[in-house]
Structure formats: C-alpha cells, structure tokens
Amino acid sequence: MPYNRVDVAMRELISAFSGLEAADLVDRLARAAAAVANTSYAGFVRVDPQREEARPMYVLVPPGDPLRVRSWLAESGVLKELAYAVEPVRLAYDPGVGEPGFLATPVPALSCDHVYVWVAGRGFCDGDEHLLSRYAIAAGRALEAASGLEAAVRLLRGVRAFRPA
Template sequence: MPFNRVDVAMRELISAFSGVEAADLIDRLARTAAAVADTGYAGFVRVDPLRQEAWPVHVHAPPGDPLGVRRWLAESGVLKELAVAAEPVRLARDASVGEPGFLAAPVPLASRDHTFVWVAGREFGDGDEHLLSRFSMAAGRALEAASGLEAAVRLLRGVRAFRPA
C-alpha cells in the first residue's frame, strides 16, 4: 500500500482529538473541585431539561464515605432542590442530624442538560461559593471542549470513510 499523506494526517488528528476521555475528565474535575474546596467530597449532578428530576452523574468521596454523603444525596431531598435551582445552593452543616454541609454551583453548558458541580463535607461561606462558581465556569468550558472534540472525531471519521481512495 503506498504512503498516503492524507490518511496519516487524518489518523494523527483523530488520535490527538481522541485523547480526552469524558469519564476521566469528569473524575479529574470532581477531584479538583474537592481539593479547591478543601474537602473530600465533590461531584456532578445533572438535571433533566424540564427541571423535574436530578441525578448524580459522578461522586468523588473518601474511601468508605465516612460522612455518608452518597446516602445523603439519595435520601435528603437535595436532588429535588437542585432540580429547580438556577443559582448556587448552600446547605449548612449539622452533624447532629446528618447534614454534611453542601455547596453546589450551576455549570454553564450550552449543549447539555442543566448540570451542577457540588462539594460537601464542611461548612461553606460566601468565599467558597464564589470560588466554586468560578471553578464551575472552567469545568463547563472543559466539558464543552471535550464534547466538541468527540464531535470532531466523529466528523473526521466520516470524512476519512468517504474520502476516495
């Protein structure tokens, strides 16, 4: 088979664009949100387009989940609150009733359902809310960029498949 410069260039471009894995990116963003907020818990919640239901799409927690945040997310009603929220949501920590302390900020995404990045595990203040809101903007850009790269790979594969030999 003769050397095909276009085929090599397309293969290299597809390989470069395919380097971002969405699941790995979400995990890295959650771990970084936890570090930025100085807590062990963080994650993402997606809200359906009608804003009736919310569900966790990723949870980063310390081994063994010592504060029971996974269970708290499912049982506390915070998901219902996020489903209808348009602004950051902050809930106070009250260990006596199992409230871990929670802060969520909407992630600005143009091509996806409404999404929140959240952190939990301590009392959060105005400075934390500001910092998480800024982080959510960066996370939104990263998620949109990853989505754009995935779409570009699909288009490039189509170009490559239909290019005359």
Template sequence: MPYNRADVAMRELIASFSCLEAADLVDRLARGAAAVTGSAYAGFVRVDALRLEAEPIHMHGPAGDPLRVRRWLAESGVLKELATSPAAVRLAHDVTVGEPGFLAAPVPLATRDHTFVWVAGRAFGDADEHLLSRFATAAGRALEAASGLEAAVRLLRGVRAFRPR
C-alpha cells in the same frame, strides 16, 4: 501501499483528539473541585430539561464514604432542591442532624441539560461559593470542549471513510 498524506493526517488528528476520555475528565474535575474548596467530597448532578428531576452523575469521596454523603444525596431532598434551583445552593454543616455541609454551583453549559458541580463535607461560606462558581465555569468549558473533540473525531472518521483512495 503508497504513502498517503491525507490518511496519515486524519489518523494523527483522530489519535490526538481521542486522547480525552469523558469519564476520566468528569472524575478529574470532581477531584479538582474537592481540592480547590478543601472538601472531602465532590461530584456532578444533572437536572433534566423540564427541571423536574436531578440525578447524581459522578461522586468523588473518601474510601468507605465515612459521612455517608451518597446516601444523604439520595435521601435528603437536596436533589429536588437542585432540580428547581437556577442558582447556587448552600446547605449548613450540622453533624448532630447528619447534614454534611453542601455547596453546589451551576455549570454553564450551552449544549447539555442543567448541571451542577457540588462539594460537601464541611461548612462553606461566601468565598467558597465564589470559588466554586468560577470553577464551575471552567468545568463547563472543559466539558463542552471534550464534547466538541468527540464530535470532531466522528466527523474526521467520516472524512477518512469517504475520501477517495
């Protein structure tokens, strides 16, 4: 088989663009949010386009979930609050009533449903909110870039499939 520069170039582009796994990126972003804010828990929540429902799409936290944040997310009403909120949401830390402390910032995404990145596990202040908001902007860019790379791979596969041999 003769050397085909176009085929080699397409394979190389597809291989380099395919390195990014979306699930791995979301996990790394959640871990980054926890690290940046010094919290034990972090994750993402997606809100539907009609802003009626919110659902957790990823959660990073300590093994065994000692603060039971997963259960708290499901039962506390915070998901309803996120569904209707266009801005950051901060809830107080109060161990006596089972409130782990919570902060969520909207992730600016042009091509997806409304999404929040959140952190939990301690009391949060204005500086934390500012920092998480900046992190949310970076996370939004990363998620959109990953989506763009996935689209580019699909297009390149089409170019490769329909290119005359």
C-alpha cells in the same frame, strides 16, 4: 501501498482528539473541585431538560464515606432542590443531625444539559460559593471542549471513510 498524506493526517488528528476520556475528565474535575473547596467530597449532578429530576452523574467520596454523603444525596431532597434551582445551593453543616454541609453551583455553558458541580463535607461561606462558581465556569468549558473533540473525531472518521481512494 503508496504513502497517503490524507490518511496519515486524519489518523494523527483522530488519535490526538481521542486521547481524552470523558469519564477520566469528569473524575479529574471532581477531584479538583474537592481540592479547591478543601474537602474530600465532590461531584456532578445532571438535571433533565424539563428541570423535574436531578441525578448524580459522578460522586467522589473518601473510602468508607464517613459522612454518608452518598446516601444523604439520595435521601435528603437536595436533588429535587437542584432540579428547580437556578442559583447556587448552600446547605448548612451539622453532623449531629446528619447534614454534611453542601454547596452546589450551576456549570454554565453546557449546550444541552443543566449540570451542577457540588462539594460537601464542611460549612461553606460566600467566599467558597464565589470560588466554586468561578471553578464551575472552567469545568463547563472543559466539558464542552471534550464534547467538541468527540464530535470532531466523529466528523473526521466520516471524512476518512468517505474520502475517494
């Protein structure tokens, strides 16, 4: 079989663009959000296009979930609040009544979904909100770039599949 530059070039591009796993990226972004906010809890919430329902798309909690953030997310009404919110949402820290402290900010620039990055586990101030908002911009760009790479791989596979022999 003769050396085929197009096949080699397509294979190399597909390999390079496929190296990023979306689930791994979301995990890394959540871990970085937790680090930025100096807490152990972070994640992402996706809101449906009609802004009627919000669902966790990723939840990072420490082993044993000492503040019970997973159950708090499901039971507290914060997901409903995020479904309607257009601004950051900050809730007070009061472990005596089961409030873990919560801060969520919209992730801008995602083309089709409303997504929030959130952190929890302590009291948050205006400075934390500003920092998380700036982080959300970077996270949005990273998620869009990953989506763009996935689309590029699909297109490259099509080019390779339909290229004349």
